[in-house]
Amino acid sequence: MTTMLEHLRNTARLGQRELAARAKVAQETISQLETGKSARPRLDTLTKLRDALELGDLRPEDLLEPSPLSTDPNLDSAATTLITLLKVLPAYREDDSRRNEFWWALSGHLGYQDLYPATSLAAALEATLEERYSTAATDLAEYVLMFFDPDDDGTIGILTREVGLGPGRQSARFWCRDITTAAWTLHRAAMTSYPRQIGELVKEAIDTTDLHRRQELCGSVYAVVRSEAYRRASVEQQIAALRTDPSSDVHLVVAKTGNAEVQAVALEISTAWEGLSLNPAIDAGLAEQLVDKVLAGLTGGHAVHAAHALIKLAERPDLPRHLLDRISTAIDREDRPEVAGGWVTSALLAIRRTLRSLDADTKAPRNRAGSPSSPADARCPLRLVTDEDTHSTWWRRLLKP
Known part of the structure; x- marks a missing residue:
């Protein structure tokens, strides 16, 4: 069973040795705490680990509690349901003669100009089946929530026509509701499995105007916090992040928002190429x-x-x-x-x-005036799909108070 300590260490993408160095404790101590072999852990040791993980006022002893992702009895069945229902789609059936028609229809309906839904779901499903990393199933769930809305008649129509989920639209709607319910179970568990302190750090990185505090947040153990802090940092700090920060997520954000001087450095770093390709001012x-x-x-x-x-x-x-x-x-x-x-x-x-x-x-x-001569001649402009587009996903309305 995974402890909160291991769960949070993985969230920060730290190995045991790296966390031990930050907390100034022995690596063996962390190993024993995560495996439950330490019968009487010292409070000062847990406090050092809490502080190294930047968890503020979290009770040190909470690090030894089981991770919610290890104890929720609904997660395994939700992941199984998700995988089973996805395999109904043409891309995963032996008879895939309608595969192209389905994915192009769905992609076009959602506003994508390529097969992004197909490639994203395929890669996430493969990672989940092979258990490549601990959050693969929750990543798959997020893609499902991005691409399938049980209340969207257009999506239901495509599922009915191109996938054959019938007879009638009701069967397709039931399929869509079942798969999004399973995905929501996994996503909600992932979102509530982290202490509120991490969310507070992200918000502070976005809101703070204190240059000294922003510089401190640029050194956060969490890449998501560093990304937001570096987004608003000086050119010198952004260049330093590209050269020294180990996170590709940080590289993407910095390259996507940096000026010409930052862009020149990003060009030499492969993990920054995707962000650079999204930079509107390249x-x-x-x-x-x-x-x-x-x-x-x-x-x-x-x-x-x-x-x-x-x-x-x-x-x-x-x-x-x-x-x-x-x-x-x-x-x-x-x-x-x-x-x-x-x-x-x-x-x-x-x-x-x-x-x-x-x-x-x-x-x-x-x-x-230089415009198309009639509405029939007008073409919808191509939309540049970015990571920010996910903020308008239908299910995010459920998160609003």
């Missing part, structure tokens, strides 16, 4: 260098980071046309490199749609 010259690095990186040791950045670049109609054409030429061919999870294929689909949309917009007749 320098034109740097954008060209980024495309070169990303395309070259698809066949090297940074293939995953390169592929993630490639999708974001392919979805940007605001990039110079010659860069979009370069991406298309590099990957729209039979011998294109592929990265586990189908990321390059998704980028290919995205770049085709981006170019097709731009070409259609160029050919559309225009009036004197």
Whole structure:
């Protein structure tokens, strides 16, 4: 059974040795506390560990309590239900003849310009089945909540037509409600399994105007806190974060929000490429260098980071046309490199749609104001999908007071 100490240490992405160094206790002590072999733990030792984990006024002895994720009897059945119901979808059945139709219909309905829902669910499901990391099931649950809304008639219609969840729409609605109920069980458990102190640190990192305090938060043990603090930090601090912070989440946020000086440093760090590809103010010259690095990186040791950045670049109609054409030429061919999870294929689909949309917009007749000559000629602009889009997900309304 996982203790809160181990649960929080994993949340901070610290090994036992790293936490021991921060708390100035022996690594063996942490090992014994997490496995329950320490019969009489000292209060001062637990206090040191609490302080090293930045948990403020948490009672030190609470670190020895079981993690809620280990004791909730509903979580195993919820994860099983989630996996079972997902395997009803065309991508996971032996007969997958309707796979493309279903995922394109769902993606288009949700406003995506590529197969992001399909690739995200497939990767998370694979990680859950193989138990690659402890929070894989809760990550899968979040994707389910992002993509399936039991109250959305459009989604229900697609499930009825393309998946064959019938007869009638009611069966599809029951499926959608069952899978989102299971996902909500897992997500709620994950969200309530952390002490309130972590949430308070995140809020403080967002709200504080005290430069000294912000600098302290940039040194937080939690990457989510550091990310928010660095987002509002000085250029010098952001560059230092790119060079020294071990978290790819921090690199993404800093590269996504940094100025030209920060962008130049991010270009040399593969874990920052995805954030740089999302930066709305990316320098034109740097954008060209980024495309070169990303395309070259698809066949090297940074293939995953390169592929993630490639999708974001392919979805940007605001990039110079010659860069979009370069991406298309590099990957729209039979011998294109592929990265586990189908990321390059998704980028290919995205770049085709981006170019097709731009070409259609160029050919559309225009009036004197420069707008399409009629509503029928107007095309919805491509939407740049970012991590911030998840904040408008339908189920988040349940979190509001």
